Amino acid sequence: xxxxxxxxxxxxxxxxxxxxxxxxxxxxxxxxxxxxxxxxxxxxxxxxxxxxxxxxxxxxxxxxxxxxxxxxxxxxxxxxxxxxxxxxxxxxxxxxxxxxxxxxxxxxxxxxxxxxxxxxxxxxxxxxxxxxxxxxxxxxxxxxxxxxxxxxxxxxxxxxxxxxxxxxxxxxxxxxxxxxxxxxxxxxxxxxxxxxxxxxxxxxxxxxxxxxxxxxxxxxxxxxxxxxxxxxxxxxxxxxxxxxxxxxxxxxxxxxxxxxxxxxxxxxxxxxxxxxxxxxxxxxxxxxxxxxxxxxxxxxxxxxxxxxxxxxxxxxxxxxxxxxxxxxxxxxxxxxxxxxxxxxxxxxxxxxxxxxxxxxxxxxxxxxx
Amino acid sequence: xxxxxxxxxxxxxxxxxxxxxxxxxxxxxxxxxxxxxxxxxxxxxxxxxxxxxxxxxxxxxxxxxxxxxxxxxxxxxxxxxxxxxxxxxxxxxxxxxxxxxxxxxxxxxxxxxxxxxxxxxxxxxxxxxxxxxxxxxxxxxxxxxxxxxxxxxxxxxxxxxxxxxxxxxxxxxxxxxxxxxxxxxxxxxxxxxxxxxxxxxxxxxxxxxxxxxxxxxxxxxxxxxxxxxxxxxxxxxxxxxxxxxxxxxxxxxxxxxxxxxxxxxxxxxxxxxxxxxxxxxxxxxxxxxxxxxxxxxxxxxxxxxxxxxxxxxxxxxxxxxxxxxxxxxxxxxxxxxxxxxxxxxxxxxxxxxxxxxxxxxxxxxxxxx
Numbered sequence: 001x002x003x004x005x006x007x008x009x010x011x012x013x014x015x016x017x018x019x020x021x022x023x024x025x026x027x028x029x030x031x032x033x034x035x036x037x038x039x040x041x042x043x044x045x046x047x048x049x050x051x052x053x054x055x056x057x058x059x060x061x062x063x064x065x066x067x068x069x070x071x072x073x074x075x076x077x078x079x080x081x082x083x084x085x086x087x088x089x090x091x092x093x094x095x096x097x098x099x100x101x102x103x104x105x106x107x108x109x110x111x112x113x114x115x116x117x118x119x120x121x122x123x124x125x126x127x128x129x130x131x132x133x134x135x136x137x138x139x140x141x142x143x144x145x146x147x148x149x150x151x152x153x154x155x156x157x158x159x160x161x162x163x164x165x166x167x168x169x170x171x172x173x174x175x176x177x178x179x180x181x182x183x184x185x186x187x188x189x190x191x192x193x194x195x196x197x198x199x200x201x202x203x204x205x206x207x208x209x210x211x212x213x214x215x216x217x218x219x220x221x222x223x224x225x226x227x228x229x230x231x232x233x234x235x236x237x238x239x240x241x242x243x244x245x246x247x248x249x250x251x252x253x254x255x256x257x258x259x260x261x262x263x264x265x266x267x268x269x270x271x272x273x274x275x276x277x278x279x280x281x282x283x284x285x286x287x288x289x290x291x292x293x294x295x296x297x298x299x300x301x302x303x304x305x306x307x308x309x310x311x312x313x314x315x316x317x318x319x320x321x322x323x324x325x326x327x328x329x330x331x332x333x334x335x336x337x338x339x340x341x342x343x344x345x346x347x348x349x350x351x352x353x354x355x356x357x358x359x360x361x362x363x364x365x366x367x368x369x
Numbered sequence: 370x371x372x373x374x375x376x377x378x379x380x381x382x383x384x385x386x387x388x389x390x391x392x393x394x395x396x397x398x399x400x401x402x403x404x405x406x407x408x409x410x411x412x413x414x415x416x417x418x419x420x421x422x423x424x425x426x427x428x429x430x431x432x433x434x435x436x437x438x439x440x441x442x443x444x445x446x447x448x449x450x451x452x453x454x455x456x457x458x459x460x461x462x463x464x465x466x467x468x469x470x471x472x473x474x475x476x477x478x479x480x481x482x483x484x485x486x487x488x489x490x491x492x493x494x495x496x497x498x499x500x501x502x503x504x505x506x507x508x509x510x511x512x513x514x515x516x517x518x519x520x521x522x523x524x525x526x527x528x529x530x531x532x533x534x535x536x537x538x539x540x541x542x543x544x545x546x547x548x549x550x551x552x553x554x555x556x557x558x559x560x561x562x563x564x565x566x567x568x569x570x571x572x573x574x575x576x577x578x579x580x581x582x583x584x585x586x587x588x589x590x591x592x593x594x595x596x597x598x599x600x601x602x603x604x605x606x607x608x609x610x611x612x613x614x615x616x617x618x619x620x621x622x623x624x625x626x627x628x629x630x631x632x633x634x635x636x637x638x639x640x641x642x643x644x645x646x647x648x649x650x651x652x653x654x655x656x657x658x659x660x661x662x663x664x665x666x667x668x669x670x671x672x673x674x675x676x677x678x679x680x681x682x683x684x685x686x687x688x689x690x691x692x693x694x695x696x697x698x699x700x701x702x703x704x705x706x707x708x709x710x711x712x713x714x715x716x717x718x719x720x721x722x723x724x725x726x727x728x729x730x731x732x733x734x735x736x737x738x
Binding site for chain 1: 376409410411414436438455456459460476477479504505506507508511512513538542545547614616617619620621622625626627628630631635644646649650655656674677678680682695696716717720721724725728729
């Protein structure tokens, strides 16, 4: 970095690490099971164009986004991929979906009707996924609509190729009874419907074993380094590094307080604080107040006082001045401190840490080596 | 909105409301006290170019940003304004600051030395603010540096015009003893230094009364509708409206659960849920799980289950089908539900709600009427 680099925080995304994680997930799969990639929400804040291209380069052929506009934005980069739209088909968007060859994940009989009607108007078949709800109560055909579809399979006429999907609610809780209950329900629904390939597992679902794999799995978080096995060693490598510069270092008096609300009181003499250029406006969640930590070189440093909009204060007592000085970079996420740990300290999950960063930082990409 | 509008969430910013709030704050001030505007963090996520232009149109002449690059981005829109950079002057950025006529808020003797050295190199004076820390322990000259500056006022040579600033830690807590303590300290520091105009109050500080106003006040949050008086009626008008579309409505069975982790259990028969197209990736904080609510028309509806990355589930039991249907817009922030209430439900402050939205939504602007 040159001395005149004016940005005082930076987010580095290691595209090679994303590729390694994709291969690691794929290694769990039997022959013939496809590994798709979830790149919604701008690839969890890391830049969907970059991530999707890096994955297509190593053979990923199917991608999932949430919204139509995300799919249309990716199409020029992924001319041959199948792009699924998880949030389904809204009335009025049929032509846009078809024009960009997007595959809507149809979440209701109403959406199935919209898409088959469009197929009839065009006079040719259209690709689709059909989403059955097996326990999220969020999106997907509820049981009473699955029954209707089983009784009237002609409702799917004009849709090809087809994929049957459902989504796990508790896959990260390996022993949760909901997993096998959802699996049973998915199998039973599948038997009632016309034969079609199926997709069930998200990142954590992949590690529940081959029963959950069906024909395609859909990892997202694990590709970005989030641990799919929260109670076990993380099989993924870290993808993201978040750093911010020290703006100022100060010796503070015993008995004084730090930051808004005067919530942190200095109890000892000889304390030295550094203020770094990142805050909740750059996605460092305010809920990390009083619990977060960071690294200055190899020194672990605590976040003290409230997180401000664009500033955080860390305790650098005892760290040599040639390390704790204005301009030095502090690691908020990186080799010493993974995204799951940061999330735990902020009372949330790694997913929210990643999506909070998106858009607020000038991202640097490390190319696959 | 046309039927083919593909975006399923939208953020509306009322620039007329921003102007009304600016005038409301200015009405608290005596003659000769200037009302500046804090537009850092992209005007708290609402779009600094739009907000700053709307405020310049009604007479605002001074603006505060956090970083140099924010200032350079605003300069073409505000050719005559004074633009202050709160995070100070980093070594190597002197030329960029000077070229764009930015006024650094100098936070240490080191930064003062950088800026005066640049003035000497150029052979003419440079504008500056000098920031004294009076109780944040975050940025600004600590007491021992103020003492040095008082003893050696020639350290400011070459800096003109000058503004002396400090920042309140507890201004929103009207009765907090820190307020008067900081005020006393600021006055006492001021007396020790060369005579220069001063700025002390943020939004809440303005409402602490004229003792806190000095020559310039620096409201930020209040301009965007955040209540500067948390224990009193909000004197500000709301600026932001956040809405998301219903994607699907479903009848759910008693005894089933909603969302990830199966945390919300349906206890009654006849419950109807709607899933709307917004989640934490669009800045609807995950910490609102179990506590958030929203409005569908005039109906108050609870957020149930966990907030997902791009979906939220709301309880629409008993609401007529002609209101609770796919495509209907749900208000997350707006006339029924102000930003402070949303923040309280998510365990944070209005500031973080606003900055979390920034960048994730296609913003629509309502022009001043």
